[in-house]
Amino acid sequence: MKPQILVVEDEDALATLLQYNLEKEGYTVAVARDGEDALMQAEEATPDLVLVDWMLPKVSGIEVCRRLRGRQETANVPIIMLTARGEETDRVRGLDTGADDYIVKPFSMTELFARIRAVLRRIRPGLAEDVIEAGDITMDRVAHRVRRADREIHLGPTEFRLLDYLMQHPGRVFSREQLLDAVWGSDVYVEARTVDVHVGRLRKALNNKEERDPIRTVRSAGYAFDVNA
Amino acid sequence: MKPQILVVEDEDALATLLQYNLEKEGYTVAVARDGEDALMQAEEATPDLVLVDWMLPKVSGIEVCRRLRGRQETANVPIIMLTARGEETDRVRGLDTGADDYIVKPFSMTELFARIRAVLRRIRPGLAEDVIEAGDITMDRVAHRVRRADREIHLGPTEFRLLDYLMQHPGRVFSREQLLDAVWGSDVYVEARTVDVHVGRLRKALNNKEERDPIRTVRSAGYAFDVNA
DNA sequence: CAGTCAGGCTACGGTTTTGTGACAGCACCC
DNA sequence: GGGTGCTGTCACAAAACCGTAGCCTGACTG
Numbered sequence: 432m433k434p435q436i437l438v439v440e441d442e443d444a445l446a447t448l449l450q451y452n453l454e455k456e457g458y459t460v461a462v463a464r465d466g467e468d469a470l471m472q473a474e475e476a477t478p479d480l481v482l483v484d485w486m487l488p489k490v491s492g493i494e495v496c497r498r499l500r501g502r503q504e505t506a507n508v509p510i511i512m513l514t515a516r517g518e519e520t521d522r523v524r525g526l527d528t529g530a531d532d533y534i535v536k537p538f539s540m541t542e543l544f545a546r547i548r549a550v551l552r553r554i555r556p557g558l559a560e561d562v563i564e565a566g567d568i569t570m571d572r573v574a575h576r577v578r579r580a581d582r583e584i585h586l587g588p589t590e591f592r593l594l595d596y597l598m599q600h601p602g603r604v605f606s607r608e609q610l611l612d613a614v615w616g617s618d619v620y621v622e623a624r625t626v627d628v629h630v631g632r633l634r635k636a637l638n639n640k641e642e643r644d645p646i647r648t649v650r651s652a653g654y655a656f657d658v659n660a
Numbered sequence: 661m662k663p664q665i666l667v668v669e670d671e672d673a674l675a676t677l678l679q680y681n682l683e684k685e686g687y688t689v690a691v692a693r694d695g696e697d698a699l700m701q702a703e704e705a706t707p708d709l710v711l712v713d714w715m716l717p718k719v720s721g722i723e724v725c726r727r728l729r730g731r732q733e734t735a736n737v738p739i740i741m742l743t744a745r746g747e748e749t750d751r752v753r754g755l756d757t758g759a760d761d762y763i764v765k766p767f768s769m770t771e772l773f774a775r776i777r778a779v780l781r782r783i784r785p786g787l788a789e790d791v792i793e794a795g796d797i798t799m800d801r802v803a804h805r806v807r808r809a810d811r812e813i814h815l816g817p818t819e820f821r822l823l824d825y826l827m828q829h830p831g832r833v834f835s836r837e838q839l840l841d842a843v844w845g846s847d848v849y850v851e852a853r854t855v856d857v858h859v860g861r862l863r864k865a866l867n868n869k870e871e872r873d874p875i876r877t878v879r880s881a882g883y884a885f886d887v888n889a
Numbered sequence: 890c891a892g893t894c895a896g897g898c899t900a901c902g903g904t905t906t907t908g909t910g911a912c913a914g915c916a917c918c919c
Numbered sequence: 920g921g922g923t924g925c926t927g928t929c930a931c932a933a934a935a936c937c938g939t940a941g942c943c944t945g946a947c948t949g
Contacts, residue, residue, distance in 0.1 A: 545739075545760045561778075574831040575878045587936055588880045625938055627896060634897095650946080651895065816925055853907090854927055860908060879906065879935065890949105897944075904937075912929085919922080 434551060435459040437478035439469040439495060440513070441488055449482065452540050458547075466490025470498055473505050476617065480551060483530075485514040496530055509550045513538075563598050565658045568637070568645060570598055579637060589614065590633045597646070597656035606653040630654055663780060664688040666707035668698040668724060669742070670717055678711065681769050687776075695719025699727055702734050709780060714743040738779045781829075792827045794887045797866070797874060799827055808866060818843065819862045826875070826885035835882040859883055 436458045440446040450460045461478065463469035465488050473481065481499065485492040492512060499505040512533035531550050534543060561573045567580040572595065577584040586594065592614045597605070605613070607623040615621055630646060638644050647655045665687045669675040679689045690707065692698035694717045702710065710728065714721040721741060728734040741762035760779050763772060792799045796809040801824060806813040815823065821843045826834070834842070836852040844850055859875060867873050876884045 573833065574884060575833040575881055622939065631897060851928060856907065
């Protein structure tokens, strides 16, 4: 699943530039124009990372940081701060902003990408990884390949995304609704039972006879991917 | 052309060990004993990758990072950080960025090699080799020739560049848009489906009957060149 | 033990995505 | 002016994939 980034930037040109480049780099991007907007959006769909400008109308970048940190669901979301040269490091550093990193404008996209990768990897290992392994199952997200015990597994796009998501959060149980949101997208409407069918297809593709089924059904709750041997 | 690595490490024993092993692995290695030295050396001969210890006399590893990033010529050079276990805490976290990857001491050479390969592959795929081989396909970028199993393959300019790009990043899946950007140029406007047509032509030229098709279609994602036999 | 319910499974019509042959527009070269 | 080699687009056919309904089984309830 593509990491989702919330960009909080009031300057149109920069916001657009960031969105364009980040999407090209493979992230899903949402843009908020001011602090209030940012907090609302973060509440609706928790992003994997927030990129916030230090200077913002209404609610300052710092304040956005604080509030995000203060809320249960967003407390652990990594934050990268954008600062202009004059707003300088010491002050930013000294304040306990709760930001995980900051970058000084003007910056190169390459540098920004590097930092994003670094932060994501540190906070949520696995999210930024190219390859996920669990037991004898390997998923290569760059090559778009899944293999189990040396044999290649062919999956359709949806099955691929589904497995990706489940492996991303091993052991955790997801309701059908959560899976629909995460894998299908929060905007499409499909029958909840459709998830069952895809889980079924996934299982058939994944499991040889005599192999342990890595997908656990939790009655009246949902499904989970189990790491275990 | 062997990739050139600049090792920045003040501890003699480790520096020597790294140099020895990296050279054995096929890299050209330069060693700097402190941050100043590193910046100087990086300026003289831009390395393909920098391996820098977090703890350094005079100029800290972080500072080396920042300065490298700040300079035009070295802004895009990938950096891998060496950190000791204790240093990996909050203070470091807030600052440590700008590096593309980090590795915690003590580490195994195998692990280090893997990360170096990964970073190099990501940042600078196929350091401009003159000849690329994959399976029974050979591409000579200087002579502009492609052959498969002893027979000469004739390709049009676009097909050539397309194959070139794909072979440059074996296994990796590219969307039609990415391929258009990379092969056609980010400024021209052509239909995304045009990629399909060229892939088709490329396949027809490349594959005899009974030969494995090296180009893999990934439904709703794009195409990839697979090395495999 | 009968009733109820959640989840497994299959079949199928419909939709989306990809493969491909045909064609017209160019540039270049006799 | 008539070839020749490439290219981008289109239209159509084939293939792959999707979502839903319906039936079935096995588990839980009282």
